[in-house]
Amino acid sequence: MDNILLIIAVWLPLLGFLINGLLALRGKPANQLLVAVAGVGSVAVSFGIFVWLTLNKQAWGQGDAQIATFFNWLNLEGLQLAFAYRFDGLSAFMAWIVTGIGTLIHIYSTGYMKEEKEDFARFFAYLNLFIFSMLHLVLGDNLALLFLGWEGVGLCSYLLIGFDHHKDFAAAAGKKAFITNRIGDAGFLIGMFLLFNLTGSLQYDTIYLRLSGFTDTAFLNTVAFFLFIGAMGKSAQIPLYVWLPDAMAGPTPVSALIHAATMVTAGIFMMARLAPVFLGAPETSTFIAFIGGSTALFAALIALTQTDIKKVLAYSTVSQLGYMFMAMGVGAYGAGMFHLMTHAFFKALLFLGSGAVILALHHEQDMRKMGGLFKHLKLLAILFWVGAIAISGIPGFSGFFSKDMILEHAYTHAKGGKILFGMGIVTALLTSFYMYRLIFLTFHTKEDAVSKMAHSHHGHNHHGDHSHHGGGLVPLGWNIYLPLVVLGILSVVGGYVGLPHLITHETPAIVTYFDKVLAIPPGEIAAGWKVSATHAEEWALMGGSVAVALLGLVLAFVIYQKKNLLPIADGAYRKPLVKWSFHKFYVDELYEALLLNPIKKFAFFCYRVVDARFIDGMVDGLGAAATAFGSALRRLQTGFVGDYAVYIVVGLILAGFIAFGGVK
């Protein structure tokens, strides 16, 4: 019974996809209620089933996985794969987040997308397909099924980024996301095949079993490295992060669900799922921690100067994902998963909040055109503050607990721990600053967005596809606010599953949980990975991280509220560092010049020269030569008997030479 329910929970969103997909194909605006019922309902019921299954579950340790096989996929002697789903402590955790936050964002979308009458059903079809794929990613019982979900969510991401496909930049951003992810996927495939060569299976239990006695760290380092390349793509880490900021071209609920809360955390989840591989690969793990730390810092630097509200949040997401990888890299799996959860809460809140602002302001995303919204949208502003406090790491809110746990583990990492901690704490300062900058610019500065808007709409009317009705704010419905309130509450209380041991004097609950459910051999991490820290040091770390959070708040307040500075207009002179940050350190341009263009030029050169001229030229040349030879021979056919007699004699002599020439 439970197995059937599990299968239903995974496949139900596909039903939603099919219903909405067919409605979208009819070519006229679909009944929004019907779409919403199918779209939200399928995900909500799925969430309900996961809750029920969780409550019913007896034990959560290793070996307590519930495995439900739906049907066979591949049935070869050397490779058997099935559509089988694994409900254990890790996948249950993820399934809650995916379908729980998924349901909230689906509800929100019924409000956010209601003006898009033509595309309403199509949007929900894609969202449902995304949930279906994501559930395969987290619940699949083998790596191939994980890969199915992995690429499936990539497809949905591609379709949703390019949702407004008539806009060239949206279509281009979608393509960029897909191809960048494919680069990661190629690495992931290599890692998967290496692992298969090692263990002879893609099924998790078998992999765990075979790995348990295996200690060749060189091999595991290689496997882990290639698997991590996949994570770099999906979870937007250096050097493959470039697609995520562009992905903001998609509708805002998409940014919240896919590009903040769920899909982009797939890399973290994958590491947790394959913990035995990564724990057997200490060098690669340290490498991962440093990539994570660098990404966290680098993206935060870019976020400092962005003026598009969604771009700030996008770089913030890249940066926070960096924190998670830092945690995973130092072996603090519980801390990484903890931050994955709290980040899902507060970042979904912030994205949906920004969506509400954007919606209210008639699709305005430039923070320079905002300000003073607190007066008009009090509840929204308060919720936004909750999100900002949570992410900036002010005690009492969820982000504080999870970020602090990561920083503590980074500090005590045996290799380069102090450097990692340094990266982390600077990032924390930057995070706090750019978040409060966003808040002040949007909600508080003296000049009022509403009057700015009225002003700007006198002159020109861009955004031609949205009807403008003067300067008033677009009213926000209950379906916008309900998910925000729930996420706001979660952003506060979500951290209490991980109270620091400094306070409680015991291991945080969430860490105990993940120690139990992950396939981690007991005591494995402690050996060689960690140095100890004194109590005083730990208090100092916590104090430091609180101090930088407050410092960021004060700085942002002074600059943007007190002095009322606005980020300068594009094209104006910027100081070098600001300019570099504003232009995202020119990484896109760099990739284009160093990678994309050379390969493209080479491919085109190959076609024009190698293929068309050389290879095909040789073929045509052979043909031409044969023709020429033929016409030359034709001239021998003179019709004179005398000529033919000569040929016969010459031929006979030649034949004689060939036949008897060898005989001495």
Add this chain to the structure above:
Amino acid sequence: MLTLSLLSPLVAGLFILLLPAKLTGQKKPSSLLMLVALAGSLISLAASLVVAAGFDGSLDGYQSVEVWFPSAANRVGWSFGVDGISIGLYILTTVLFPLGLYYSYLSFELQASEGHAPNREKLFWFSLLLLETSVIGVFVARNLIVFYIFWELILLPMILLIGIWGGKEKQYASIKFFIYTFAGSVFLILAMVAVVHYNMRSTLSFDINDTLSVAVRNMPLELQKYMFWAFIVSFLIKIPAFPLHTWLPHAHTQAPTVGSIILAGVLLKMGTYGIFRFSLPMFKNISLIYANFFIWLGVIGIIYGAWMAWAQSDIKKLIAYSSVSHMGYILAGMFSGTEAGLNGAYMQMINHGISTGLLFLLVGVIYDRTHTRELADYGGLAKLSPAFAVVFMIATLSSVGLPGTNGFVGEFLILLGTFQKNVWAGIFAITGVIFGAVYMLHLYKKMFFGEVSAKLKAVSEKTSLKISKRELAVVLPFVVAIFALGFKPEIVMDPTKKSLKQFVTNRTSLPIVKFEE
């Protein structure tokens, strides 16, 4: 049943030739001729399905065997049968033909509505039906001579299709196609004669099984090598493998849509089928010696084909080069000698027929309306023709091997198998996953996204760009197959895997590390 499915298209084709001439030459295509042609093709399909239903994948050797003129059977006998290697391709053939045939009629109709009367209809249907009989013949022949007759017979209708109903450069393309593939066949017949000659020392037989089991054993190793090359060059041209591929883009761009569907769908598979049927079993040792060479040749084809596809401005040429890339996967998988690689290669043969067949079909559908293959003329089709955009997306996803579609299963297994045999070749092959996405998404974006192009705007004012219901009916079986095989690949693989077992040379000493359990 085999005989019925083999001959019914030919009979229908001959019958069409006998029908009174006044049926043709009208402004509109004759639906009667189409119905006769379709009937011939559908009977063949029905018969093939009966064969498939009775097929037992657990048995070795040929099944549903039928012999004409039994008294001479043991010599040059006209004997037919299917085994695990041919069953999939046989069904693919009988399924593709009626679809392509009916689509051609719709295309004629559309042209007629624009004032272009159909050209030499009777000959067109006859060529198509003759082509069907010859392709089926290749796949069900149990005899070298019979195989060769059908192998060569294919050239005739194909040249007619390209040369009469083709595009602007149809003559160049059809002659190039003919000479190039015929040049390969010369080697093939030479090698066949030599093999049979050696065979005669034991028993005189042209039976494929006898030949495989007896002939080569009598041959000196050095000679075997020559024979191997003579066989495989002909197959490599047909596939076509890099660098013998340059006839394909010309043939595809100039061929009428149905010609491209059949060419990509089944004719290219004759090359890989030949390798499965002859090269691998006949020259086991030599195949093993050259395995890495052919794997690399396949891998080069994957990457090179993808790059070439990326560089195209002509839609049909782009898809033609994508075929080079996809066929490269098959070549690599076949020579990996691993269970995964071999089964993946077979799967990919069927997949490529479906996905590339569908792509050519869809390009035909839109070309019938716009009369341009230039990528630059397109843009914004998703807005003008949403349903068409959806099916084209599905074909694209199948082509890039997205999990859940048929394309993934084949590609995944091939990559895994290649990786097991030769890690470096495997790694390079895997980059094909990236480049495949690059050119296909490039194509899709240019055609469907962005603002509606000026050309399409102009066309859409005159005629609807939306795909018609009847065209959708032709497309639907492809779409169903893409997902059915994506989730249930055993439909293709179960009947076949036993036959492929004999080629497994690399039993990958799994796991590579011994464990204490």
